[in-house]
Amino acid sequence: MSQAESVPQPMRPAYEGIVNLTDAFCKTRLNEEYADLCRRLTAALARKRPAPIARGKAEVWACGIVYALGFVNFLFDKTQTPHLRADELCAQFGVSQSTASAKSKVIRDLFGMMQ
Numbered sequence: 001m002s003q004a005e006s007v008p009q010p011m012r013p014a015y016e017g018i019v020n021l022t023d024a025f026c027k028t029r030l031n032e033e034y035a036d037l038c039r040r041l042t043a044a045l046a047r048k049r050p051a052p053i054a055r056g057k058a059e060v061w062a063c064g065i066v067y068a069l070g071f072v073n074f075l076f077d078k079t080q081t082p083h084l085r086a087d088e089l090c091a092q093f094g095v096s097q098s099t100a101s102a103k104s105k106v107i108r109d110l111f112g113m114m115q
Contacts (some may be wrong), residue, residue, distance in 0.1 A: 006043065006047075007043050007046040007047065008046060008047065008051075010048075011046035011051050011054065012054065014042065014046065014052070014053045014054055014058070014061075015042055015046045016061045017038050017058035017078035018050065018053060018058050018061045018065065019038065019043050020041055021059060021093070022039070022042065022062045022066060023035050023038070023039070023087070024091070025066060025092060026038060026064070026066075029082075029084060029089075029092065029095050029102035030053060030066075030075075030082050030084070031082060034066070034069060034070075034082070035080075035112055037069050038066060038069065039110075040070070041065050041069060041093060041107070042065055044111065045061075045065075045110075047109070048110065052106070052110070055091075056086070058060070059093045059094055059095055060093075060099060060100070060103055061065050061095075062093055063089065063092075063093035063095040063099075063100045063105025064095075064099075064100055064102075064104045064106070064107055065099065065107060066089060066093075067086065067089060067090070067100045067101065067104035068103075068104040068107040068108050068113060069085075070084065070089065070110065071080065071104055071108065072113045072114060072115050073115075074115065075089075084102075086100070106109075
């Protein structure tokens with residue numbers, strides 16, 4: 001594990017649960033670059049105090065993380081590659097689009113992420 005992915009021991013189970021979901025999703029629907037970004041962002045969330053990923057469902061966090069990264073990297077723009085509609089992304093995780101969008105906003109605000 002790289003320094004960028006270092007995760008406090010108490011947060012390892014939450015981190016691994018989320019990363020297993022994002023890795024599988026990125027492998028089938030996106031690419032390795034997105035998978036790496038998801039792992040890094042999840043690790044950063046695990047290091048926050050208090051760690052927001054300590055609460056809530058792994059599926060919601062995984063979807064919110066991919067949604068946040070997709071939002072700032074124009075994933076939802078059909079002229080870009082890779083491209084994926086927001087509703088398709090949410091359906092893959094079984095999360096409503098409003099929930100994913102809200103979680104994405106929390107993540108983007110925590111880290112000052114912009115397009």
